[in-house]
Structure formats: structure tokens, C-alpha cells
Amino acid sequence: MQHPLKHHLTLTLLALTSLSHFPPASPLTPCRTLCGTTAINYPFSIDDGCGAPQYRSMMNCTGTDLFFMTTSGRYKVQSIDYNKQTMVVYDPAMSTCSILQPHHDFVMTDVESVVIPPSSDTVFALLNCSIDSPVLNRYKNLCFNFSGHSCDELYGGCNAFRVFRSFTNSSPPCCFTGYDTVKYMSMNILDCSHYTSFINVDGLKGIGPADWVYGMKLSYAVPDTGCGRCTRSGGACGYDTETGVMMCLCSTSMNATRECGKKLILD
Numbered sequence: 001m002q003h004p005l006k007h008h009l010t011l012t013l014l015a016l017t018s019l020s021h022f023p024p025a026s027p028l029t030p031c032r033t034l035c036g037t038t039a040i041n042y043p044f045s046i047d048d049g050c051g052a053p054q055y056r057s058m059m060n061c062t063g064t065d066l067f068f069m070t071t072s073g074r075y076k077v078q079s080i081d082y083n084k085q086t087m088v089v090y091d092p093a094m095s096t097c098s099i100l101q102p103h104h105d106f107v108m109t110d111v112e113s114v115v116i117p118p119s120s121d122t123v124f125a126l127l128n129c130s131i132d133s134p135v136l137n138r139y140k141n142l143c144f145n146f147s148g149h150s151c152d153e154l155y156g157g158c159n160a161f162r163v164f165r166s167f168t169n170s171s172p173p174c175c176f177t178g179y180d181t182v183k184y185m186s187m188n189i190l191d192c193s194h195y196t197s198f199i200n201v202d203g204l205k206g207i208g209p210a211d212w213v214y215g216m217k218l219s220y221a222v223p224d225t226g227c228g229r230c231t232r233s234g235g236a237c238g239y240d241t242e243t244g245v246m247m248c249l250c251s252t253s254m255n256a257t258r259e260c261g262k263k264l265i266l267d
């Protein structure tokens, strides 16, 4: 009869050998690396305890679609560029050239507005502003000349915004501005009834608003916490959900402080 311990060892060795035959495509860590077709890499995560703690609870995966959660709503993630460290999101409740939606604000959490704010490649257009709006008076320097585009172009060239002209037969004021303006002033304070935002703004000179790409491009920084070392050792970067201290998640049953050592698995 085989010694039970020997039998156990054989099984363990078998398990280890068969594991090493599979590429790391089926990750052993508790961190999912895909949502639909979008890759989920550090610093983001869709599982609590994975990714960087600063980005905790920002993403929600419905199975097929990835959403970026803000104070003002769930924005659909269109793409993430891990090299350029940008993420393009689209707010389904935002007005665009083709659809007018009820008035609302864009509000990020305090942490989001620091670690993943809209980049300078995102321009906000404040629309249907009253003549008393701060951006026409005290804060008029917050509005800039956006590649020579005018309010009339938006009110005239967009089906959704034509209605703003219909009351007075003239164009109410508008303002092209950056994220900081909407960050510090709500639409009520700005005294503009709507906003829209668009991206890839460097290429929009001479192109009408019907052809702009609506949405926001967010720009993020990757915290330098030695994640590369963990991933190279086969782990996934995560953190202790109670303390927020970085951890290297090696398997569903083992976490390391820095990297997954093969020695530790065999111990």
C-alpha cells in the first residue's frame, strides 16, 4: 500500500506540473483582467482589492460593458490607452450635437478629480448661458477661442441645440472652456442651461460640430509602488482592503508583500 503522505506529495507534484503546462492565460489571482473586450490592467480593477487603492470602486463591469463611476453618474468606458495613460468615457446622459438631454452637472469624486481628471484634450462647451453668467462677466477669461469656432456654429449646426435660438431668434451666449471651470462651478452657478464636451480637440479646426467626437478623455497617473516587480513574478497588483497597503496577489490562497516567489509556493 502506498504511504498516504507520499500519495499526497505525488498529487501535489502532479498539480504543480500540470499548472506549469498552462500559460498564465487563466489567471490564478482573484483579479479579472477583462471586462467584455476591454483589458483591465493596473491601476484599474473590477474586483475589490485589485489594482491601486486610489482607483478603488471607480469601475463597474456589467459583464459586457465597463463603466466609470462618478458622483454624477455611470459613464461608459469607450477605450483605455495604457501607454498614453488615458481613458475615453461617454456619459449617456450628456447632450451632444444630435441629442438634447435634461440639464445636469458633471461631478467627479474628490479622489477622481485628482488622480484621473479630464485631460486638456477635452473641451467643454457651456451652452444657452444667460447674459448674467459669470463666464461672460467676472470670469470671462475662463472662456477661450476654440480653434475659431463660434456659438452660432453649435446653435446652427446641431439639431439638438437649435432650440436654444428659437425663443429669441438670436444666439444665447456660450463658452468654450476646460474642466477646471465645471469642476468649481455648477451649471446653476455658471447660469448656462446645458453643457457638452468633446475630445481630440487639436484636429477640429475648420470641422463642424456635427463631426466632433463627444465624450471625455481622462488622464491618469500610475502610482509607482513596484507593481512591475509583482507582475513579472506572475502576480497581480492589489492592496489590503482594510489598510490600503499594497500587496502582490499570487493566487487565490496566497498574497505576498512584493513578489510571488516560486519558493513560497513550494513551501
Ligand SMILES: *[C@@H]1O[C@H](CO)[C@@H](O)[C@H](O)[C@H]1NC(C)=O
Residues within 6 Å of the ligand: 030, 048, 049, 050, 238, 239, 240, 241, 247, 249, 252, 253, 254, 255
Ligand atoms: C489576498 O488579497 C485579496 C485582496 O485584498 C483578498 O481578497 C484575499 O482574501 C487575500 N488572500 C489571503 C490568503 O490573504
Ligand SMILES: *[C@@H]1O[C@H](CO)[C@@H](O)[C@H](O)[C@H]1NC(C)=O
Residues within 6 Å of the ligand: 059, 060, 061
Ligand atoms: C455596479 O452597478 C450596478 C448597477 O448600478 C450595481 O448594482 C452594483 O452594485 C455595482 N457594482 C459595483 C462593484 O459597484
Ligand SMILES: *[C@@H]1O[C@H](CO)[C@@H](O)[C@H](O)[C@H]1NC(C)=O
Residues within 6 Å of the ligand: 128, 129, 130, 163, 164, 193
Ligand atoms: C435656455 O436658458 C433659459 C434661461 O436662461 C431657460 O429658460 C431655457 O429653458 C433654456 N432653454 C432650454 C431649451 O433648456
Ligand SMILES: *[C@@H]1O[C@H](CO)[C@@H](O)[C@H](O)[C@H]1NC(C)=O
Residues within 6 Å of the ligand: 145, 146, 147, 148, 149
Ligand atoms: C479665434 O482664433 C482664430 C484662429 O484660430 C482667429 O482667426 C479668430 O479671429 C479668433 N477669434 C477671436 C474672437 O479672437
